[in-house]
Amino acid sequence: MRPTPEDATRVTCVGAGVIGGGWVAHFLARGYDVTAWDPAPDAEEKLRRLVDAAWPALIRLGLADGAARDRLTVAPTLEDACAQAHFVQESAPEKLELKRDLLARLDAAAPEGVVIASSTSGYPMTEMQTGAENPGRLLVGHPFNPPYLIPLVEVVGGERTEADAVAWASRFYEVAGKSVITMDRELPGFIANRLQEALWREALHMVANGEATVEEIDDSITEGPGLRWAFMGPCLTFALAGGEGGMAHMLDHFGPSLKSPWTRLEAPELDRALYDGMVEGCERAANGRSIADLVAERDQGVIDILRATGRLPGRREERK
Numbered sequence: 123m124r125p126t127p128e129d130a131t132r133v134t135c136v137g138a139g140v141i142g143g144g145w146v147a148h149f150l151a152r153g154y155d156v157t158a159w160d161p162a163p164d165a166e167e168k169l170r171r172l173v174d175a176a177w178p179a180l181i182r183l184g185l186a187d188g189a190a191r192d193r194l195t196v197a198p199t200l201e202d203a204c205a206q207a208h209f210v211q212e213s214a215p216e217k218l219e220l221k222r223d224l225l226a227r228l229d230a231a232a233p234e235g236v237v238i239a240s241s242t243s244g245y246p247m248t249e250m251q252t253g254a255e256n257p258g259r260l261l262v263g264h265p266f267n268p269p270y271l272i273p274l275v276e277v278v279g280g281e282r283t284e285a286d287a288v289a290w291a292s293r294f295y296e297v298a299g300k301s302v303i304t305m306d307r308e309l310p311g312f313i314a315n316r317l318q319e320a321l322w323r324e325a326l327h328m329v330a331n332g333e334a335t336v337e338e339i340d341d342s343i344t345e346g347p348g349l350r351w352a353f354m355g356p357c358l359t360f361a362l363a364g365g366e367g368g369m370a371h372m373l374d375h376f377g378p379s380l381k382s383p384w385t386r387l388e389a390p391e392l393d394r395a396l397y398d399g400m401v402e403g404c405e406r407a408a409n410g411r412s413i414a415d416l417v418a419e420r421d422q423g424v425i426d427i428l429r430a431t432g433r434l435p436g437r438r439e440e441r442k
């Protein structure tokens with residue numbers, strides 16, 4: 123049976139890569155018992171390495187009472203992983219058929235009524251819930267990397283998802299310390315990834331055409347708009363571009379620029395040259411720092427920003 127969001131204490135994470143592992147670290151830090159399952163032979167070793175790497179940042183953020191890494195169990199089968207779950211988070215590879223089959227298996231394995239969320243970056247749940255016996259409890263809970271530090275989760279159901287399941291998941295994520303946007307309709311890419319993708323496509327066009335380097339693109343955000351976006355979104359930020367006249371003056375003043383050819387939203391062809399250009403550009407930008415170095419740097423940066431802007435994730439609410 124589905125517990126109340128406040129009473130849920132046992133989370134199952136299926137798929138334990140970058141995002142599944144990040145979810146595991148988040149739920150452990152918020153004081154949950156976590157069971158993970160992943161079919162890869164080296165999955166447990168990699169998962170524990172990810173959690174260990176994240177833990178110092180989570181300590182700096184503040185752990186919930188009772189939070190401990192030894193509350194993680196890695197189950198031998200998907201069925202074992204789901205047997206006692208109060209909530210299931212699926213984070214398997216972004217392949218539609220795989221997600222469909224996996225969600226149907228999770229639905230067959232999880233206790234009656236328990237909500238099952240997919241971390242998908244963009245598939246609508248309507249397209250993923252087709253094989254499940256009980257599609258009403260399947261929904262999207264889209265996180266941001268790393269889920270143990272970035273607060274946002276976008277929650278949205280599919281055509282056959284029950285409204286109660288969406289409400290349950292939104293409340294559950296809030297209790298678990300996340301910041302939730304509950305969408306009332308499906309949109310490929312949800313909200314944030316549609317925005318990110320627009321920027322990303324333009325960045326790829328600029329690299330493909332030799333118009334800007336990877337380093338210039340990254341600096342243009344971190345030394346520019348990215349500083350504002352950490353605490354004020356693009357709409358309010360641009361309202362300030364209108365001075366005392368706010369958004370109305372901004373639109374009067376800069377509205378005509380919308381007709382200028384500033385963006386090319388169709389994605390560029392990801393051919394070998396662009397692929398290699400992006401990989402080599404990122405290696406240059408890393409300037410000798412390993413992926414582990416960059417993860418540690420990113421984690422510290424996110425914590426500093428959350429602290430500086432008064433938005434440390436809330437500690438888990440007391441259970442009744």
Ligand SMILES: NC(=O)C1=CN([C@@H]2O[C@H](COP(=O)(O)OP(=O)(O)OC[C@H]3O[C@@H](n4cnc5c(N)ncnc54)[C@H](O)[C@@H]3O)[C@@H](O)[C@H]2O)C=CC1
Binds near residue numbers: 224
């Ligand atoms: N990487 C990112 O920045 C983000 C990814 N996502 C979404 O999260 C999901 C997972 O992506 P990543 O963690 O990046 O991928 P990943 O490749 O790092 O991890 C995927 C994991 O799933 C496991 N796996 C393979 N087949 C499986 C199966 N049949 N059942 C269960 N697990 C299986 C793999 O062994 C691997 O450990 C995707 O849906 C992706 O779109 C969402 C937000 C951000």
Ligand SMILES: C[N+](C)(C)CC(=O)CC(=O)[O-]
Binds near residue numbers: 267315
């Ligand atoms: C790259 N990505 C599309 C998988 C990213 C996301 O889905 C969200 C994020 O972490 O930015």
